[in-house]
Amino acid sequence: MQAHVKETKMTAYAFVNLTITNPDSFAAYREKAGAALKKHGGAPLEVSKQPEVIEGTAPAPSVAVILTFPDRGAAKAWINDPDLAEVHALREGSGTSNITLL
Structure with a gap:
């Protein structure tokens, strides 16, 4: 009989660094970013x-x-949610965006 190992869910962190070259796109992103994060339990x-x-x-x-x-x-x-593609596109259109999952 195989032992069942319960996977422990641990808080994850993502480091986002943005170099803004399009402030208008970034402003539009900021308006929608909170709700997009919240959909998947995320928060800044x-x-x-x-x-x-x-x-x-x-x-x-x-x-x-x-x-x-x-x-x-x-x-x-969150990053792969097709319903959030428009929101992610606003961030990507803001300039250079790098996100690292820690």
Whole structure:
């Protein structure tokens, strides 16, 4: 008989760095971003409009955000949700966007 291993769901975090080149698209994104995150249990944990690189040579983004999700699956569901493609397109149209799941 195989032992059943229960998977423990742990809070997941995503690091978002944005270099804004289209403020209008970013403003439209910000209006919809909260509801899009909430749909998958996500929320901003920290937002910085003045991020500073303290080691390395990469330029600092315009905006850095740490998002929290109930688990990794929720974060992936948020980024891959076809109903949110329009919202993600607004973010992508704002400039350079990189999101790293931690």
